[in-house]
Amino acid sequence: MDLMSLTAAELGRKIKAKEVSVTEAVTAALEAIEKREGMVHSFVTVDKEGALLAAKEVQRKIDDGTLRGPLAGVPAAVKDNMCTEGLLTTCSSKILSNFMPTYTATAVQNLKEAGMVVIGKTNMDEFAMGSTTETSAYGVTRNPWNTEHVPGGSSGGSCAAVAAEECSLALGSDTGGSIRQPSSFCGVTGLKPTYGTVSRYGLIAYGSSLDQIGPVAKDVTDCAALLEAVASYDNKDSTSIWRESYQFTEALVDDVKGLKIGIPRDYFGEGLDTEVKEAVLAAAKALEEKGAIVEEFDLGLVEYAIPAYYIIACAEASSNLARFDGVKYGYRTKDYEGLHNMYKKSRSEGFGAEVKRRIMLGSFVLSSGYYDAYYLRALRTKALIKQEFDKAFAKYDVILGPAAPTTAPKIGQSLGDPIKMYLGDIYTISVNLAGLPGISLPCGTDRAGLPIGLQLIGDCFKENNIIRAAYAYERTRTYEHSPVAM
C-alpha cells in the first residue's frame, strides 16, 4: 500500500492502530521525495536524518501513551520562512543561504508537540513575495499536475509537496493569498486563519499586519486537524489573539442546511476565466442543493484592495527587511569600504529583483512627503474594505467565490509584467486586509487538466463556518491525485 496516497488522518489512524510504524511513514515520505523531487522540486532542504531520528522518538511517545493526537507520526513539511532550530531556514533567499536558526517558530513547535515529524523545508517565492514560486533563489517549483506550469505562490513548495504526495500535510503562510492561491493551482486544500490565530513568532516577517501561518493538506479534515494543532495564544507574538475555542475539527459536519452563503457579483466580472467561473458556480449550486441559502450581492471596493495591499505590504516589508544588513546573520558581501557600503552591497547582492522592487516601493510610500498620500490613504482604504465585509457578514455566514481568476500559468509567463501578476491576487488579498479566515479547496479541473480552486471566506473568528461549508461541499466529490503522485 502506498502510505503517501492516504490523507494525514487516515495515516494517523493506521499509526495509532500500530498497522504502520512512524518510521515506515517517514520512510515512505522520504522515498516519495527521492522519486519525485526531480520533477517538482518542492523542497529547499530535506532533513532525512532529523526526520528518521524524530520518528523513533515520536513512536516511543505514541507507545507510552504520551502522544494521542490524530496526526501523531504523520510526516509534515514546513515552508522555509519558519524558523526551525538547527535546520537551515533560507526564506528562499540568497541573503539567508547560511541561516541556522537557534530557536523554533511557535507554530512548528506546536506541530512537533502534536507528534508530526518535520521532513523538510519547502520552497517559496523569496521572502514570500510572489505568486508563482519562481522568485526563489533555489530554483522554481513545478506544478505536480503539469510540470510546465507554476504551482502558484508564495507557498508553492508546500502545496506542490502535498499534491505530489511527498508529505501528508504542510504549513504555509499567507500574506495576500499565498496559501489559498497555490492550493487552488495544485488541487489541494489550504486555509488562512483569522489574523492572530496562529502565532507569528519565528515566522520571518513580510507584511506583519497581514501575515498568517496556516495548514495545507489533501482535504478539509486534515486542514482542520492541523489548524487545531498549530493554533495557540502566544505571549511571544504581541498580535496573537486569545480565542475562546480552538476546536476546529468539531465543524467537520456534513450539514449546511440554513447556512447563508453570499456570492459577490464583483468576483465574477472581467478577468475571470470562464471554466473557473463555471466550476465555482457549480460548487455553489451543490451547496444550495444540500440546503444552504445562496444569493448574490454587491461587495464593493473590490478593485481598491490590490493597490491598498501593495502599499501596506511593501511599506511593512521595507521596514521588516531592514534587519538584513550583513551584521547579525545571513550573507555579508566579500569586499566593502566602511559600514554603509557593507550594508548596501550585502543587501544588493543578497536580495533578488522582486524583493528589491518591493523594498523600494515601500521605502518610497513611507518617505517624508508621500506618507500621507500613499501609506495613510491605504490604511484608510483598508478601514473601508473592512466595513464592506462587516456589512456582508451581517447578512451571510460565508462568502463564496474563486480563489484565483485562472488556473496555473506556464512557468516563465508571469514575472515580466508585475502588475498583471499582482492582479491575479484579486480574490484573496482583501481577506488579509480585513483579517478574515479563508479556505481554498478543489472544485474541478479545466480542459487542460489543471485544478480549479473554490474559496470560502468567513467572518473573523468564524473558521468553523467555512470549514463546515467546505467539508459539506467536499463530500460531493472524490479527491483527485495529481499525475506526479500516481
Add this chain to the structure above:
Amino acid sequence: MENIISDETIEYVGILAKLELSEEERERAKKDMGEMLDYIDKLNELDVSGVAPMSHVFPVSNVFREDVPSDEDGSSMTLANAPLQRNGGFEVPKTII
C-alpha cells in the same frame, strides 16, 4: 505613464532602502515604480476623508507584561549566525573615523 520617476528620486529611495543599483537595475526600477504608482493612484478615486487609518483589524492595544527575566544568557546563540564576531560581539567595519 503619469508618474515619472527621476534619477534623484531613485537615488533617494536607494539611500532609504540601503540598496545599490546597477545602471540597468536603476532604469528598470524607474519604470517599475512609475507604473506601480500609476496603478496605486487608483486609490485617489475614493473619498477617504473622515475615515481613520486602520493599522490593525482588531481593537488591540499595547501588550504589557512584568519585566521579569525568563531567558538565560543567550549571547552565544545570538552570535551563532554572525558573519563576523569578536570578543563576544558582532564585528563591523569601523564606524567612527
